[in-house]
Amino acid sequence: MKHRLLKFDIIHPTEYLDQKKKEWTDLDKLSLAQYRERLIKLRSNYSDFYTYHLNKYEDWTAEEFFLMDDVFMEKVEQELLGNKAKLKRLKFALKKTKRFKVTDRIWHEHLIRLYIAQFKPDVIFVRSHPLPSSFWKRFRENNLLVARLSARLPKRWHPNDWDMIYTDQPDFKTFFELHGVTTVINDQGFDKRIVDELIERPKKHDLIFVGGLGMQNFTKRTHFFNTIAKETDFTWCGYWWRHGGGDGRTLEDFPALAKTFKGSTSGLEMFQLYKDSKIVANDYVDTANGIGFNQRMFEVMGSGAFMLTREAPNFEKDFPPGIFGTYTDEKDFIQKVNYYLSQEEEREAIAKKGQEFILSNYDYSRIVAEFKQDLEREISAVKS
Template identity: 30%
Template structure:
């Protein structure tokens, strides 16, 4: 039974629009699968009812994952049963081919539904075989997918007993394998315990603990969040990690959710890296309790809509770039301060390489093309030589030909349109495409050198990057586990800025130097303000200078190591999170 390509395309479009983080992870999984030449272990087969079932091929075994007479009938029976019960929450353990999630579409106006699918291959088959159009846009649907899905479900259920006030029901979305049953049962146990804890806590008073702090981030930055809190501990600050995924925030929306997330007693001050971590009503409740709310913009804040509501729920904003800080200050009714990024690394990795790779790398660049942050539409826009891309490309190349930096305001004013993207994505698209052109320009100088690029799979595509594809290392890096080793063991680390780093160091600057790596970076005026050029790092201004300095420093081992040591000492002394966090939390 063949899937309908147009149905899959519609579902994937909806997934990108309403569950973007899941969509990006699914696309990355598909790209990696194609790169490795892997074949998913699932087959879609017909049943007597005419509807497909899913079969898992496991060595010599064939395991049927939906009942053969009629895969839809048992799921419709579950939906009918739920329609007769009071409103509550429902967790579907594995979406299967999507029969149960889609059968619950009429109930989504009165019920919250969590779809938990750890296997991207099953999710993809579900999007190919069933129409998700009636459920995907609903705010009462939460899709947890991939290797972290089970952990996210555990945190959601254990942390937010308020979600379970009206009860929660658990149903498998397909026939479960024997090894999956204990996990399914454990989720039910966690839910019962969470309800009991919530019933106890709801009767006690909320209190704020003076001198305590909370740092908020999403699940993708869980490990980094732990490092931030450890760094706060080094300067005697009691900081707790708070995991908040924006999709979960929008889904739960109970009056108690904010204090369930923050924990008890409540922190006196809170730092977040996105103002979307909490709902407007939650920010207001924090204010009522006297909790000070700080935002640290680690990326261009104008990638989001900056209006009155952007500032209304905060007490103070910090921004990584002085130029963007001034732009925010012109609009902001609250204090906005420049605060550079910082490193989470304390030293380079020790021990053997994290995978099969030479123990020393001559020249490396670690960074993305920026083309795969959205979906496949952006690579298609570039490869098709879309007029909007060509306009941006010419603008960037003209500036580089004059040895000038990209003028941010002029870039934003370019007369280009992106009809296939939502209008809110315009700043992101302009910045990502301009950065892509800048990186192509400089990296072309390294094609005939022993350089290697670590980053997304778009670096592999000659249609997008030309001859630069020849120096792609074939992999992305795990930020906390693999990147430090590469930085430490590369003779030369290249940095090429995102264009939104108008005059600010990217975190890569600090990370490379913290690991004891030698850094050769694209020039920005700040490099002379924060570091000693030629002593703690070195810079290049042009395509030609980059190539000349790479050739030079490959032969100057003693000078490289001396600069690297001096740079590491400077960063360890001045540019760690333990140096930044007291500046934030000291504010009143």
């Protein structure tokens, strides 16, 4: 029997996708399949790292569906409804609200339901969570509902709305299992294809950080990098978290960070930025509780870059020595930066060793093989 999986994800950060869409002048000419492939080739977020490797198995068919993208939803609408889309939207609005207008969110949710009905998946894998979990719960009767959660609990999300949850956070696993939900610790990873997509060229940057900052979930590392930005030749690419919470301070309240900010980046451009840098800094979100296992670690090392990351208690268990540099505080970080900038041969040897370790142990072909086994076990359990 052939299984079908539909994976829901986003391009992250959204500011990066907005910029790319401004650069693309041929969007009207692209079909849904062509536009999906263009998004995948950005290599942003989790790209097709799960679906590509799952499709290698003869008994699986997997496809990407990108949320929070109006262009993608317009392509979905055109494929499902064709030239009658506007009329059908009007009829839907009259039926749904008794008005002549319905919000984009409600319409997009309707299109997702139609697309699921057409694709007929037996597994719905929600890798990012911009929609409430109660929306997905309605598909549970005919589909195995699988979520993956790493950073923080989303709003309007409950573990009991899912059949199985993947996470790389031990605290999350404990919490979800207390709710009686099958929870699996699954690794972060790196796709070997990216190595062949990167350009080998001289280093352009001494010290960079790529990621989110802000006063919600990133408070500690925001203060940390603000100090670093004052003391080093520091470059930061990413985004400032603006989605509520925190103490209301903006990027402008941190002049050193604002001065070093170079805009958003993601995907292959981000991987190339890692490769073009002598030192890539890493720190963890507040909810990680000091555990070093975030996606950036695998992306940086997989790209062949040298990583300087905050010391964490799990390193001795999870990683061999000599594949990255570590620091304990601001003073130690600055000392390590100065040292490794002056020791090119040692720095590059560590980066090479780190890349070899990631490619040998954390390629998505291995991660998806385990993912496939988990899914098939749960599907069999449901049917029995």
